[in-house]
Amino acid sequence: MALGAAEPEQTLAGTGHSNEFDGFVRSQRETLVRFLHRRTRSADDAEDLAQESLTRLMRYRGHAPETWMALLYRIAVNALHDRSRRAASHFDAHHVSLDDEAGELAANEPSHEQRTASQQELVALQRALLRLPQRCRQIYLLNRIEGMTYTEIADHCGISVKAVEKHISRALRSLRERLGAFHTEVES
Structure with a gap:
């Protein structure tokens, strides 16, 4: 057959x-x-x-x-x-199995709650920075945002390195106090 x-x-x-x-x-x-x-x-x-x-x-x-x-x-x-x-x-x-890789496909973006909390923290930081005395704020931002060393800031502003240290210390203390109060409000 x-x-x-x-x-x-x-x-x-x-x-x-x-x-x-x-x-x-x-x-x-x-x-x-x-x-x-x-x-x-x-x-x-x-x-x-x-x-x-x-x-x-x-x-x-x-x-x-x-x-x-x-x-x-x-x-x-x-x-x-x-x-x-x-x-x-x-x-x-080149295809990725959703079954095998589902855990790895989680969004890298923060959740809505995390974005909201970050925005609130940013607003609180901005307010705290604006409450600093102008010279203190300027020196703090030169160090933290511009990345300048204490010596560079001292040369740029025409003050001593010791004065830069005092301004940074004052800024940090003030920000810690103001933002600490913010975190206490958020957590309660």
């Missing part, structure tokens, strides 16, 4: 091929999965390909039982090649 022509279902029932085919499928499934797993990236892919291969083999259940093994493995290899071609054409290697 030719490989392309399958016997009608009625003929199978009478010959016992149907029960024999079911037994063949059950006996070959695990072996087929192992065969495919050696050629794929994952056990899930092997399981999927085995299922696809066995489903395709159903078309040939009317053929002689001695042809089923060769057909099954030819179908499996073809399914494997089809999947590889499909993966290459769809750039599957």
